[in-house]
Amino acid sequence: MLTSGRVVFTDMEEVHYGKPAAQSVAEVVTAHGAERVFLMVSGTLNRETDEIEKVRRALGNKCVGTFDKMPAHSPRSAVIAAAAQAREARADLIVTLGGGSITDAAKAVQLCLANDIATVEGLDKVRNADVKAPTVRQVSIPTTLSAGEFSGIAGVTNEATRVKELFRHPLTIPQAVILDPEVTRHTPMWLFLSTGIRAVDHCVEGVCSNESTEFTNASALHGLSMLARGLPKVKADPSDMKARLDCQIGSWLSMGGLAAGVPMGASHGIGYVLGAVFDVPHGHTSCIMLPSVMRWNKSANADRQALIANAMGQPGKDAGDVLDEFIRGLGMPRSLSEVKIGKEHFDRIATQAMGTPWVPRNPRKIDGPAQVKEILELAA
Structure with a gap:
């Protein structure tokens, strides 16, 4: 068909x-x-x-x-x-x-x-x-x-x-x-790297969306590959302008899906709430939420997740694990507890996340706050 x-x-x-x-x-x-x-x-x-x-x-x-x-x-x-x-x-x-x-x-x-x-x-x-x-x-x-x-x-x-x-x-x-x-030389390293993971999040949720297209996948997967190579190089040598430009172009390519109308998923949706309510920086929300969202979604899109691991140079591995290891390797936070968000806030986060444009269009269907809380538990 x-x-x-x-x-x-x-x-x-x-x-x-x-x-x-x-x-x-x-x-x-x-x-x-x-x-x-x-x-x-x-x-x-x-x-x-x-x-x-x-x-x-x-x-x-x-x-x-x-x-x-x-x-x-x-x-x-x-x-x-x-x-x-x-x-x-x-x-x-x-x-x-x-x-x-x-x-x-x-x-x-x-x-x-x-x-x-x-x-x-x-x-x-x-x-x-x-x-x-x-x-x-x-x-x-x-x-x-x-x-x-x-x-x-x-x-x-x-x-x-x-x-x-x-x-x-x-x-x-x-x-x-x-x-x-x-002009990015003055950006604090934590901010450059964490917003790089924000761009990784665009790539990943764009490819994993049930509404992705071949056109947007091509952009996102190449962007993800450039970011996966470039971000560790910038961390190792902040004066590497070629690596910085690779990251910038990867960031540009990461938006192919979003700009073309492909919806993001629960990582973006929950991240909006973490930013607005708890003042967690945009990049850190992706560092914390993306691997957990991938693990929760895997039963619905394992084939798409395999594309992610492959683009990051780890074919055959679990994409959630690959992302977790990559983010940790950049020295970024990986849990809600690291940004001082405890389980007492999960009800509020889950309820508010349902009101974002992205959570209702997550590739594994989310029917209500209880399922958002399952993801938050994985990221605790």
């Missing part, structure tokens, strides 16, 4: 890689005719390195402002503050340089500018499908490997409810992404 499916392509126009970020961003800005560029950047990079100043110099008088106060998990209040500053600067393009929280926040800022959102409460209005399309687009220079810059989905934390909410529009995906391994 013929298989059928659908692959969705995004509104991203280009990816530059392997050249200095400042040079690439100047080329992109010129090509797109932008005149008023607003920067959303890492505060640490702005204060302690010259990376942001390099970009400012490359932009010259086209740079009309800088926002460098975005906390982790992109809280609503900071999104509104950044939007107000961008609006006042009359920005016609946003350029981000930093990690995933900055990237996601800028996507939400695009929606705020297009829909006249000026309050924390007003963000509720752009969570439905009937929103005006962004007209001020985004260019992203990532410093971590979470790869959110390759998605039109933004995760923004509602501080009142401690829930990470999803904001989306096809045009919130950056117009261009610039991958420069040099």
Whole structure:
């Protein structure tokens, strides 16, 4: 019988890689005719390195402002503050340089500018499908490997409810992404490696999904192979720019499935709750949850899991074990107890995880919180 499916392509126009970020961003800005560029950047990079100043110099008088106060998990209040500053600067393009929280926040800022959102409460209005399309687009220079810059989905934390909410529009995906391994030199090693596991998680859950396609599998499996080789090399030699770029390209390839409409599974779903409620960094949520989710899912997709072990250079081995060993080898946390989350929180995590987009589409069907708790027990 013929298989059928659908692959969705995004509104991203280009990816530059392997050249200095400042040079690439100047080329992109010129090509797109932008005149008023607003920067959303890492505060640490702005204060302690010259990376942001390099970009400012490359932009010259086209740079009309800088926002460098975005906390982790992109809280609503900071999104509104950044939007107000961008609006006042009359920005016609946003350029981000930093990690995933900055990237996601800028996507939400695009929606705020297009829909006249000026309050924390007003963000509720752009969570439905009937929103005006962004007209001020985004260019992203990532410093971590979470790869959110390759998605039109933004995760923004509602501080009142401690829930990470999803904001989306096809045009919130950056117009261009610039991958420069040099700007990742300043990223703390734990953050670079753990977000690399976040990218591994995209690859793994994308391939293991019941809705994956041959097209997205090809991207994810090659990306996984590049990450499996590159991450240990960066850990062994932080000055290895070729390995860093391999990780960046692997991270890009990891998003082929998600960007094309393939759903993630329980590792991502539970991870959203761990991040929003317990402030666990994105990368660490994948380090902790992915092997346990794989073990729980194995009865439903052992054939897919074999592809994972093979791509990681361990054919014939159990994929959950391969991932566990790989993550431990990078020195990352592997249990909920290591991030101080005890079993007394499992009911809340399980209930909240059922409300995420991903847990209900896990490859092994999850009917309710009790089954999420089974996974949490494996990760305890």
